[in-house]
Amino acid sequence: MPPSFLACANGFSIDGGEGRAQKGWVNATALRDKLADWFLACGRDLPWRGTRDPYAVLVSEMMLQQTQVAAVVPYFVRWMQRFPTVAKLAAAGEEEVLGAWAGLGYYARARSLHRAAKLVLEQHGGGIPGEREAVEALPGVGRYTAGAVLSFAFDQPVAAVDANIARVLARLFNVRMAVDSARGQARIWSLAEDLLPGDGGRLHNSALMELGALVCLPRQPRCEECPVRAHCAAPDPQKLPIKKPRRKVVEMEENCVWDFNRRGVMLELQEGRRWKGMWKLPMLERRGAGAPVLEDEYPFTHHRVKLRVYAQRCAGGGGARRISLARLAVLPMVAAHGRAVHRLLSVAGRGGGGRGAAAEALRGAATV
Numbered sequence: 001m002p003p004s005f006l007a008c009a010n011g012f013s014i015d016g017g018e019g020r021a022q023k024g025w026v027n028a029t030a031l032r033d034k035l036a037d038w039f040l041a042c043g044r045d046l047p048w049r050g051t052r053d054p055y056a057v058l059v060s061e062m063m064l065q066q067t068q069v070a071a072v073v074p075y076f077v078r079w080m081q082r083f084p085t086v087a088k089l090a091a092a093g094e095e096e097v098l099g100a101w102a103g104l105g106y107y108a109r110a111r112s113l114h115r116a117a118k119l120v121l122e123q124h125g126g127g128i129p130g131e132r133e134a135v136e137a138l139p140g141v142g143r144y145t146a147g148a149v150l151s152f153a154f155d156q157p158v159a160a161v162d163a164n165i166a167r168v169l170a171r172l173f174n175v176r177m178a179v180d181s182a183r184g185q186a187r188i189w190s191l192a193e194d195l196l197p198g199d200g201g202r203l204h205n206s207a208l209m210e211l212g213a214l215v216c217l218p219r220q221p222r223c224e225e226c227p228v229r230a231h232c233a234a235p236d237p238q239k240l241p242i243k244k245p246r247r248k249v250v251e252m253e254e255n256c257v258w259d260f261n262r263r264g265v266m267l268e269l270q271e272g273r274r275w276k277g278m279w280k281l282p283m284l285e286r287r288g289a290g291a292p293v294l295e296d297e298y299p300f301t302h303h304r305v306k307l308r309v310y311a312q313r314c315a316g317g318g319g320a321r322r323i324s325l326a327r328l329a330v331l332p333m334v335a336a337h338g339r340a341v342h343r344l345l346s347v348a349g350r351g352g353g354g355r356g357a358a359a360e361a362l363r364g365a366a367t368v
Protein backbone atom coordinates (compact mmCIF):
# COMPACT_ATOMS: atom_id res chain seq x y z
CA MET A 1 0.00 0.00 0.00
CA PRO A 2 1.34 3.47 -0.79
CA PRO A 3 1.60 5.75 2.23
CA SER A 4 -1.31 8.14 2.87
CA PHE A 5 0.87 10.85 4.42
CA LEU A 6 4.36 11.94 3.50
CA ALA A 7 6.83 13.93 5.57
CA CYS A 8 8.04 17.21 4.13
CA ALA A 9 10.74 19.57 5.30
CA ASN A 10 11.15 19.72 9.06
CA GLY A 11 8.56 21.65 10.95
CA PHE A 12 6.82 23.16 7.95
CA SER A 13 3.10 23.36 8.46
CA ILE A 14 0.92 21.72 5.79
CA ASP A 15 -2.78 21.80 5.26
CA GLY A 16 -3.64 18.33 4.01
CA GLY A 17 -6.80 19.56 2.37
CA GLU A 18 -8.95 16.88 4.00
CA GLY A 19 -8.61 18.01 7.58
CA ARG A 20 -6.36 15.03 8.29
CA ALA A 21 -2.95 16.57 7.83
CA GLN A 22 -0.50 17.05 10.65
CA LYS A 23 2.31 19.54 11.01
CA GLY A 24 5.11 18.54 8.63
CA TRP A 25 3.09 15.91 6.73
CA VAL A 26 1.42 15.90 3.34
CA ASN A 27 -1.81 14.06 2.66
CA ALA A 28 -0.56 11.93 -0.24
CA THR A 29 -3.90 10.35 -1.09
CA ALA A 30 -5.64 13.69 -1.50
CA LEU A 31 -2.65 15.09 -3.41
CA ARG A 32 -2.67 12.18 -5.88
CA ASP A 33 -6.41 12.48 -6.44
CA LYS A 34 -6.34 16.22 -7.08
CA LEU A 35 -3.39 15.87 -9.40
CA ALA A 36 -5.11 13.13 -11.43
CA ASP A 37 -8.38 15.09 -11.69
CA TRP A 38 -6.52 18.17 -12.85
CA PHE A 39 -4.56 16.23 -15.48
CA LEU A 40 -7.69 14.58 -16.89
CA ALA A 41 -9.24 18.03 -17.28
CA CYS A 42 -6.20 20.08 -18.34
CA GLY A 43 -3.45 17.74 -19.65
CA ARG A 44 -2.26 18.36 -23.21
CA ASP A 45 -3.09 15.97 -26.00
CA LEU A 46 0.42 15.01 -27.14
CA PRO A 47 0.92 12.37 -29.87
CA TRP A 48 2.75 9.93 -27.58
CA ARG A 49 0.07 10.19 -24.91
CA GLY A 50 -2.45 8.52 -27.20
CA THR A 51 -0.45 5.31 -27.41
CA ARG A 52 0.56 2.48 -25.13
CA ASP A 53 2.98 1.08 -27.67
CA PRO A 54 6.20 0.71 -25.63
CA TYR A 55 8.33 1.34 -28.72
CA ALA A 56 6.53 4.65 -29.41
CA VAL A 57 6.94 5.62 -25.75
CA LEU A 58 10.63 4.78 -25.89
CA VAL A 59 11.07 6.87 -29.06
CA SER A 60 9.28 9.86 -27.54
CA GLU A 61 11.28 9.64 -24.31
CA MET A 62 14.60 9.45 -26.13
CA MET A 63 13.61 12.47 -28.22
CA LEU A 64 12.40 14.45 -25.21
CA GLN A 65 15.72 14.13 -23.37
CA GLN A 66 17.11 17.69 -23.38
CA THR A 67 14.61 18.81 -26.04
CA GLN A 68 11.41 20.84 -25.76
CA VAL A 69 8.04 19.17 -26.34
CA ALA A 70 7.08 21.55 -29.17
CA ALA A 71 10.29 20.72 -31.06
CA VAL A 72 9.82 16.98 -30.59
CA VAL A 73 6.20 16.67 -31.82
CA PRO A 74 6.87 16.89 -35.61
CA TYR A 75 9.97 14.69 -35.33
CA PHE A 76 8.07 12.05 -33.39
CA VAL A 77 5.23 11.97 -35.92
CA ARG A 78 7.64 11.70 -38.87
CA TRP A 79 9.77 9.08 -37.11
CA MET A 80 6.79 6.85 -36.38
CA GLN A 81 5.71 7.08 -40.03
CA ARG A 82 9.18 6.20 -41.23
CA PHE A 83 10.06 3.58 -38.59
CA PRO A 84 6.69 2.41 -37.23
CA THR A 85 8.11 -0.71 -35.55
CA VAL A 86 11.23 -1.91 -33.79
CA ALA A 87 11.93 -4.17 -36.79
CA LYS A 88 11.78 -1.27 -39.27
CA LEU A 89 14.19 0.78 -37.19
CA ALA A 90 16.55 -2.14 -36.66
CA ALA A 91 16.68 -2.74 -40.42
CA ALA A 92 17.49 0.89 -41.29
CA GLY A 93 21.03 2.08 -42.05
CA GLU A 94 22.82 4.45 -39.67
CA GLU A 95 22.84 7.34 -42.12
CA GLU A 96 19.08 7.06 -42.62
CA VAL A 97 18.52 6.98 -38.84
CA LEU A 98 20.77 9.97 -38.21
CA GLY A 99 19.11 11.83 -41.08
CA ALA A 100 15.65 11.25 -39.57
CA TRP A 101 16.93 12.61 -36.24
CA ALA A 102 18.41 15.63 -37.96
CA GLY A 103 17.86 18.87 -36.08
CA LEU A 104 17.00 17.30 -32.72
CA GLY A 105 20.57 17.43 -31.46
CA TYR A 106 22.52 15.00 -29.27
CA TYR A 107 22.90 12.36 -31.94
CA ALA A 108 24.07 9.79 -29.41
CA ARG A 109 20.38 9.33 -28.58
CA ALA A 110 19.56 8.32 -32.16
CA ARG A 111 22.43 5.87 -32.23
CA SER A 112 21.36 4.40 -28.89
CA LEU A 113 17.79 4.04 -30.10
CA HIS A 114 19.02 2.29 -33.23
CA ARG A 115 21.18 -0.10 -31.20
CA ALA A 116 18.31 -0.67 -28.77
CA ALA A 117 16.01 -1.65 -31.65
CA LYS A 118 18.55 -4.21 -32.90
CA LEU A 119 18.96 -5.63 -29.41
CA VAL A 120 15.20 -5.82 -28.79
CA LEU A 121 14.81 -7.65 -32.09
CA GLU A 122 17.59 -10.13 -31.27
CA GLN A 123 16.85 -10.72 -27.61
CA HIS A 124 13.13 -9.99 -27.16
CA GLY A 125 11.62 -10.90 -30.53
CA GLY A 126 10.91 -7.25 -31.40
CA GLY A 127 8.83 -6.39 -28.32
CA ILE A 128 10.15 -3.87 -25.76
CA PRO A 129 10.36 -5.81 -22.49
CA GLY A 130 8.16 -4.87 -19.52
CA GLU A 131 10.69 -5.68 -16.78
CA ARG A 132 12.83 -2.95 -15.25
CA GLU A 133 16.11 -4.86 -15.51
CA ALA A 134 15.59 -5.68 -19.18
CA VAL A 135 14.52 -2.12 -20.10
CA GLU A 136 17.46 -0.60 -18.25
CA ALA A 137 19.81 -2.92 -20.14
CA LEU A 138 18.88 -1.22 -23.43
CA PRO A 139 21.38 1.31 -24.81
CA GLY A 140 20.65 4.90 -23.79
CA VAL A 141 18.03 3.87 -21.22
CA GLY A 142 18.63 5.08 -17.68
CA ARG A 143 16.48 5.04 -14.58
CA TYR A 144 14.18 7.82 -15.78
CA THR A 145 13.55 6.42 -19.28
CA ALA A 146 12.96 2.93 -17.91
CA GLY A 147 10.45 4.36 -15.42
CA ALA A 148 8.73 6.29 -18.20
CA VAL A 149 8.40 3.21 -20.44
CA LEU A 150 7.18 0.99 -17.59
CA SER A 151 4.64 3.52 -16.32
CA PHE A 152 3.42 5.10 -19.57
CA ALA A 153 3.34 1.96 -21.72
CA PHE A 154 2.80 -0.81 -19.15
CA ASP A 155 0.97 1.32 -16.54
CA GLN A 156 3.20 -0.03 -13.76
CA PRO A 157 3.50 1.96 -10.51
CA VAL A 158 7.12 2.90 -11.15
CA ALA A 159 8.65 6.33 -10.50
CA ALA A 160 10.10 8.36 -13.40
CA VAL A 161 11.78 11.56 -12.27
CA ASP A 162 12.61 14.05 -15.00
CA ALA A 163 13.51 17.74 -14.49
CA ASN A 164 9.83 18.74 -14.29
CA ILE A 165 8.97 16.15 -11.68
CA ALA A 166 12.12 16.90 -9.67
CA ARG A 167 11.14 20.57 -9.53
CA VAL A 168 7.54 19.82 -8.53
CA LEU A 169 8.61 17.40 -5.79
CA ALA A 170 11.34 19.71 -4.49
CA ARG A 171 8.68 22.40 -4.04
CA LEU A 172 5.84 20.25 -2.82
CA PHE A 173 8.07 18.74 -0.13
CA ASN A 174 10.30 21.77 0.39
CA VAL A 175 13.47 19.79 -0.30
CA ARG A 176 16.36 21.93 0.96
CA MET A 177 19.24 20.13 -0.76
CA ALA A 178 20.63 20.35 -4.31
CA VAL A 179 18.43 18.16 -6.49
CA ASP A 180 21.35 17.45 -8.81
CA SER A 181 23.54 16.13 -5.96
CA ALA A 182 23.62 12.42 -5.11
CA ARG A 183 21.79 13.04 -1.81
CA GLY A 184 19.24 15.32 -3.42
CA GLN A 185 18.58 12.81 -6.19
CA ALA A 186 18.11 10.02 -3.67
CA ARG A 187 15.64 12.15 -1.70
CA ILE A 188 13.63 13.16 -4.79
CA TRP A 189 13.44 9.59 -6.12
CA SER A 190 12.40 8.33 -2.75
CA LEU A 191 9.61 10.95 -2.55
CA ALA A 192 8.51 10.04 -6.09
CA GLU A 193 8.30 6.37 -5.10
CA ASP A 194 6.41 7.13 -1.89
CA LEU A 195 3.93 9.26 -3.77
CA LEU A 196 3.10 6.54 -6.33
CA PRO A 197 -0.40 5.07 -6.27
CA GLY A 198 -0.79 1.37 -5.40
CA ASP A 199 -1.44 0.45 -9.01
CA GLY A 200 -1.14 2.24 -12.34
CA GLY A 201 1.66 4.73 -12.86
CA ARG A 202 0.67 6.17 -16.21
CA LEU A 203 -1.86 8.76 -15.07
CA HIS A 204 0.05 9.71 -11.94
CA ASN A 205 3.44 10.26 -13.61
CA SER A 206 1.85 12.05 -16.57
CA ALA A 207 0.03 14.39 -14.18
CA LEU A 208 3.12 15.22 -12.12
CA MET A 209 5.13 15.87 -15.26
CA GLU A 210 2.39 18.02 -16.76
CA LEU A 211 2.09 20.04 -13.59
CA GLY A 212 5.78 20.88 -13.92
CA ALA A 213 5.38 21.74 -17.61
CA LEU A 214 2.27 23.91 -17.34
CA VAL A 215 1.90 25.22 -13.78
CA CYS A 216 4.91 24.66 -11.54
CA LEU A 217 7.17 26.52 -13.98
CA PRO A 218 10.89 26.98 -13.31
CA ARG A 219 10.96 30.77 -12.91
CA GLN A 220 7.39 31.80 -12.35
CA PRO A 221 5.27 29.04 -10.85
CA ARG A 222 1.54 29.70 -11.21
CA CYS A 223 0.69 28.81 -7.65
CA GLU A 224 -2.65 30.57 -7.75
CA GLU A 225 -3.80 28.09 -10.46
CA CYS A 226 -2.17 25.04 -8.91
CA PRO A 227 -4.49 22.10 -8.15
CA VAL A 228 -2.27 20.92 -5.27
CA ARG A 229 -1.49 24.28 -3.76
CA ALA A 230 -3.06 23.28 -0.47
CA HIS A 231 -0.50 20.48 -0.16
CA CYS A 232 2.55 22.48 -1.15
CA ALA A 233 5.26 23.10 1.44
CA ALA A 234 7.39 25.55 -0.54
CA PRO A 235 7.68 28.81 1.44
CA ASP A 236 9.27 30.54 -1.57
CA PRO A 237 8.79 28.35 -4.70
CA GLN A 238 10.95 30.50 -6.97
CA LYS A 239 13.99 29.64 -4.86
CA LEU A 240 13.45 25.91 -5.37
CA PRO A 241 14.78 23.57 -6.53
CA ILE A 242 18.26 24.23 -5.17
CA LYS A 243 20.98 23.27 -7.64
CA LYS A 244 24.75 22.89 -7.49
CA PRO A 245 26.69 25.92 -8.78
CA ARG A 246 26.90 25.91 -12.58
CA ARG A 247 30.11 25.02 -14.35
CA LYS A 248 31.86 28.00 -15.85
CA VAL A 249 31.37 28.46 -19.58
CA VAL A 250 34.59 27.76 -21.47
CA GLU A 251 35.29 29.64 -24.72
CA MET A 252 36.47 27.54 -27.69
CA GLU A 253 37.43 28.23 -31.30
CA GLU A 254 36.70 26.18 -34.41
CA ASN A 255 38.38 27.27 -37.64
CA CYS A 256 37.10 25.58 -40.79
CA VAL A 257 37.46 25.50 -44.56
CA TRP A 258 34.85 26.48 -47.14
CA ASP A 259 35.70 24.72 -50.40
CA PHE A 260 32.76 24.63 -52.81
CA ASN A 261 32.60 24.04 -56.58
CA ARG A 262 30.13 22.57 -59.04
CA ARG A 263 30.91 19.04 -57.79
CA GLY A 264 29.87 19.94 -54.27
CA VAL A 265 31.17 20.97 -50.84
CA MET A 266 34.15 19.57 -48.96
CA LEU A 267 32.99 18.09 -45.65
CA GLU A 268 34.64 15.91 -43.05
CA LEU A 269 33.18 12.75 -41.52
CA GLN A 270 33.62 12.75 -37.74
CA GLU A 271 35.09 9.77 -35.90
CA GLY A 272 35.13 10.84 -32.25
CA ARG A 273 32.59 9.39 -29.79
CA ARG A 274 30.37 12.47 -29.62
CA TRP A 275 30.01 13.21 -33.31
CA LYS A 276 30.63 9.79 -34.82
CA GLY A 277 28.87 9.46 -38.18
CA MET A 278 28.20 13.23 -38.41
CA TRP A 279 29.66 15.68 -40.92
CA LYS A 280 31.36 19.02 -40.33
CA LEU A 281 33.23 21.51 -42.44
CA PRO A 282 36.90 20.41 -42.58
CA MET A 283 38.89 21.72 -39.63
CA LEU A 284 41.95 23.96 -39.67
CA GLU A 285 44.48 23.78 -36.88
CA ARG A 286 44.65 27.55 -36.68
CA ARG A 287 42.92 30.58 -38.16
CA GLY A 288 43.03 30.82 -41.97
CA ALA A 289 44.53 33.62 -44.03
CA GLY A 290 42.45 36.77 -44.48
CA ALA A 291 38.98 37.46 -43.17
CA PRO A 292 36.57 34.60 -42.56
CA VAL A 293 33.63 34.29 -44.98
CA LEU A 294 31.38 33.39 -42.08
CA GLU A 295 31.44 33.70 -38.28
CA ASP A 296 28.97 32.16 -35.85
CA GLU A 297 28.72 31.04 -32.23
CA TYR A 298 27.07 28.00 -30.77
CA PRO A 299 26.80 26.36 -27.34
CA PHE A 300 28.17 22.89 -26.75
CA THR A 301 27.74 21.38 -23.25
CA HIS A 302 29.47 23.99 -21.03
CA HIS A 303 31.44 25.43 -23.95
CA ARG A 304 30.76 28.40 -26.15
CA VAL A 305 32.23 27.74 -29.57
CA LYS A 306 33.30 30.52 -31.90
CA LEU A 307 33.06 29.15 -35.44
CA ARG A 308 35.08 30.82 -38.20
CA VAL A 309 34.96 29.65 -41.81
CA TYR A 310 37.65 30.55 -44.37
CA ALA A 311 37.35 30.19 -48.14
CA GLN A 312 40.35 28.14 -49.22
CA ARG A 313 41.17 24.86 -50.89
CA CYS A 314 40.85 21.77 -48.77
CA ALA A 315 43.74 19.38 -49.23
CA GLY A 316 41.46 16.40 -48.50
CA GLY A 317 42.72 13.40 -46.59
CA GLY A 318 41.40 12.04 -43.30
CA GLY A 319 37.63 11.98 -43.38
CA ALA A 320 37.33 14.93 -45.82
CA ARG A 321 35.31 14.30 -48.98
CA ARG A 322 33.52 16.32 -51.60
CA ILE A 323 29.78 15.92 -51.11
CA SER A 324 27.34 16.53 -53.95
CA LEU A 325 24.45 18.92 -53.33
CA ALA A 326 21.95 16.10 -53.87
CA ARG A 327 23.54 14.11 -51.05
CA LEU A 328 23.80 17.12 -48.77
CA ALA A 329 20.03 17.14 -48.39
CA VAL A 330 20.07 13.84 -46.49
CA LEU A 331 23.44 14.06 -44.79
CA PRO A 332 23.51 14.21 -40.97
CA MET A 333 25.45 17.34 -40.06
CA VAL A 334 26.45 19.02 -36.81
CA ALA A 335 23.83 21.80 -36.53
CA ALA A 336 26.10 24.85 -36.50
CA HIS A 337 28.04 23.49 -39.49
CA GLY A 338 24.81 22.69 -41.36
CA ARG A 339 23.66 26.26 -40.77
CA ALA A 340 27.00 27.60 -41.98
CA VAL A 341 26.84 25.51 -45.17
CA HIS A 342 23.27 26.63 -45.75
CA ARG A 343 24.16 30.29 -45.40
CA LEU A 344 27.24 30.02 -47.60
CA LEU A 345 25.36 28.14 -50.30
CA SER A 346 22.65 30.80 -50.23
CA VAL A 347 25.32 33.43 -50.82
CA ALA A 348 26.80 31.31 -53.64
CA GLY A 349 23.29 30.93 -55.10
CA ARG A 350 22.79 34.69 -55.13
CA GLY A 351 26.06 34.88 -57.07
CA GLY A 352 24.39 33.12 -60.03
CA GLY A 353 26.00 30.34 -62.10
CA GLY A 354 23.07 28.03 -61.41
CA ARG A 355 24.06 27.77 -57.81
CA GLY A 356 20.63 28.87 -56.62
CA ALA A 357 19.90 25.17 -56.82
CA ALA A 358 22.54 24.75 -54.14
CA ALA A 359 20.54 26.50 -51.48
CA GLU A 360 17.42 24.72 -52.68
CA ALA A 361 19.09 21.34 -52.41
CA LEU A 362 20.13 22.07 -48.86
CA ARG A 363 16.76 23.33 -47.63
CA GLY A 364 15.71 20.97 -44.88
CA ALA A 365 19.14 19.36 -44.88
CA ALA A 366 19.90 17.04 -42.02
CA THR A 367 21.58 18.85 -39.17
CA VAL A 368 22.01 18.28 -35.44
Ligand code: SF4
Binding pocket: 168, 171, 172, 215, 216, 217, 221, 222, 223, 224, 226, 227, 228, 229, 232, 233, 234, 237
Ligand atom coordinates in the same frame (compact mmCIF):
# COMPACT_ATOMS: atom_id res chain seq x y z
S1 SF4 B 1 1.77 25.57 -5.26
FE1 SF4 B 1 3.22 26.53 -6.61
S2 SF4 B 1 5.21 25.74 -6.02
FE2 SF4 B 1 3.68 24.42 -5.09
S3 SF4 B 1 3.46 22.74 -6.56
FE3 SF4 B 1 1.90 24.27 -7.05
S4 SF4 B 1 2.85 25.59 -8.60
FE4 SF4 B 1 4.47 24.41 -7.63
